[in-house]
Amino acid sequence: MNFEESFRAWLGASVSEPIPASVRAFAFNLFEYPETPAVKFGVELIGAGSFDLADADWACDEVWEPSCRQLEIPTGFSGRAWEDCLERVKGLVLGCLESELHGPLLKRGEAVGLGFVDGDLGVVWHR
Numbered sequence: 001m002n003f004e005e006s007f008r009a010w011l012g013a014s015v016s017e018p019i020p021a022s023v024r025a026f027a028f029n030l031f032e033y034p035e036t037p038a039v040k041f042g043v044e045l046i047g048a049g050s051f052d053l054a055d056a057d058w059a060c061d062e063v064w065e066p067s068c069r070q071l072e073i074p075t076g077f078s079g080r081a082w083e084d085c086l087e088r089v090k091g092l093v094l095g096c097l098e099s100e101l102h103g104p105l106l107k108r109g110e111a112v113g114l115g116f117v118d119g120d121l122g123v124v125w126h127r
Helices: 003-015 082-098
Strands: 025-032 039-048 062-064 070-074 111-116 121-126
Touching (some): 003 039, 025 082, 039 082, 082 111
Parallel strands (some): 025 111
Antiparallel strands (some): 025 039, 111 121
16 A cells, blocks of 8 residues: 555544544644654644634644544655655645545534644645
């Protein structure tokens, strides 16, 4: 299974878990692992209890996480630069938002964000 398939399977399992009504938006948080040849970055999914397009810290109001919160991103997919990783994962998230399988589940909230932990969080979709 390639990383794109692993990502979709992880996401599908995550959003099929019970999600409380208090979740108003989802955020995909990217982070760096201690560097190894196989993995440099990871991604996690959280549900936030608030969303404000004017406040970049809305995802700090974490009220939900799936049982498998994190997924390692193989270096073969992410590359070694954080900018490449961000763009590649953004493409995956946008594809999932457009899919009939994952899109409706992610769009039950007000927004979906993506960014690096301790960095800027971009909003990739909102109502």
